[in-house]
Amino acid sequence: MKKSEVPQDKSALEYFTREVCYVKNEDGHYDTELSTGWEAKKVALDEAWKEIKQRTFDAREKIKRGESSPILFFMEEKLMDFTVLASYTGIWKFRIKRHLKPGVFQKLNDSVLKRYADAFEVSVNELKNFKA
Known part of the structure; x- marks a missing residue:
């Protein structure tokens, strides 16, 4: 070329x-x-971003319905999976999965929430008071 x-x-x-x-x-x-x-790459990227927007929308809906905690939304928004989030927070994957349950999330202390907030680059207050 x-x-x-x-x-x-x-x-x-x-x-x-x-x-x-x-x-x-x-x-x-x-x-x-x-x-x-080039055009082919643009189309692929646009489709990927559409899927990411859909996943964040779906996460918001799950939080509204009381099916998940705000951790799910921020994981989707920051393009993290359990392995990545575990490495950023130092929290085991099975514990993160447990923290996705709204009841468990509500009982987390501020030191654990701070680890999540730092990984997601938000404040503990934003994490606690997330409005879906």
């Missing part, structure tokens, strides 16, 4: 990251050029 042929299609990540592509320069030697992406 020549430098002038490097795709520069707009995507959700265009202002955050660029990809390095190897291209041939005018002398026929390989060089690097930055790309904002």
